[in-house]
Amino acid sequence: MDSLSLILDDMHFDGVVFASTHNSTPWAWHLATPGLAAFHMVTNGQAWLIREGEEPLLLQTGDLIVLPAGCMHRIQDKPQTMAVAQDLVPFMAKSELEPQRHGGQGEPKCDLISGHARFDVDMAAPLIAALPSTLHVRGLGEAPPVWLAIGLQFLAHEVSSPRPAQQAIINRLGDILFMECIRDYVEAVPEGSGNWLAALKDRALSNALANMHRDPRRNWTVPELAQQACLSRSAFADRFSQTLGEPPLTYLTRHRMRLAARQLANSGLSISKIADQVGYASEAAFSQAFKREYGASPSAWRQQRLSALDTHGTPRGQTDTDPPNEKAAA
Known part of the structure; x- marks a missing residue:
């Protein structure tokens, strides 16, 4: 894909x-x-x-x-x-x-x-x-x-x-x-536009992005991603950073944290299980990474989301335009 x-x-x-x-x-x-x-x-x-x-x-x-x-x-x-x-x-x-x-x-x-x-x-x-x-x-x-x-x-x-x-x-x-x-x-989107979406038209970067999104749990390294892109390590790292505005592993970490936030908000999985799903063997390391991205620990962030849902009754990604029966089924 x-x-x-x-x-x-x-x-x-x-x-x-x-x-x-x-x-x-x-x-x-x-x-x-x-x-x-x-x-x-x-x-x-x-x-x-x-x-x-x-x-x-x-x-x-x-x-x-x-x-x-x-x-x-x-x-x-x-x-x-x-x-x-x-x-x-x-x-x-x-x-x-x-x-x-x-x-x-x-x-x-x-x-x-x-x-x-x-x-x-x-x-x-x-x-x-x-x-x-x-x-x-x-x-x-x-x-x-x-x-x-x-x-x-x-x-x-x-x-x-x-x-x-x-x-x-x-x-x-x-x-x-x-x-x-x-x-x-x-x-x-033209090349050199400064828009990271240009990476999706770049076969080398697109291959690397596809692998990160396809298997975010894997312990990717820059050399491995460079190999997927068929570039040298330095050429890949420079090209990725210039096009997407951040280094490859920073992009991967932020993507993992969004995946983790989705699980925290929409599932009852334990913090350690979610950490494992997004590629962290250590719950402590995962919690530190999550807090850097979201400003709160995973457990505190989850509680904030649950409190917001209790208050407003509308999950993130839905609005009050959703018919009640469809909210329940979503």
Whole structure:
């Protein structure tokens, strides 16, 4: 499996939460899903994306816009709309396929499918931080991506009427569309850009990354990783550090700590068992490494997470847009 596939697997995608809306002028929505990628697909008409400190962005029929970090934004009929923006989150929580009618009685109209992806926020953090604030895939123009046209057509058909296994299919399709956006962006990242995602296009570094993600428990050394990359030790270490911004074993340690944090938050495994799973023979060494990364010992961090869950009732990687039955099943 290639390195990007392994990184995406580590994010543990769990489908999408969405709302279908039929909007008549004047209309406006606002949406924020911190840490979870928000998206809007324009199936008919046009809309404007409004973000603080940024120029308004026109979205047209067939366009897909993804906000990887789920930052607060508005989507509306025109840059200076007369409408008061309404929160989309409560409508996504309903998970109803019937389009929500919104706005006034005027023309033009706009049909949207909006929502957010669900994944492990902590595991996704490095990838999300490397992506731009928006990923805009245009459905019109000289060469719109084939996957976008097929995906939008399939999604529009799927939400048109109730069918068996509908939510499961929409979940998988939403995951695929988001992954396609990421893949397109990674393929376009130029060498020397300073973005660590460029490493995924570098065959040598990609091989090393794939091995670390495939077997994080292994006691990797820089010479062993260099051998996987078919480079000398010094050439590999320099190339890795320049491209990813940190030495190979620092990257590996931070990845291991994210894996450990996921286990601490989502399992009842003992600290020693988790330490072993992420490549530490010594629980003490693991605890020291974890505290350097997260500012608390594994046991204290786990207790903080459990307390936060008891207080807020929403695990990391989910939001209050998730239907109750899906939270329980996640």
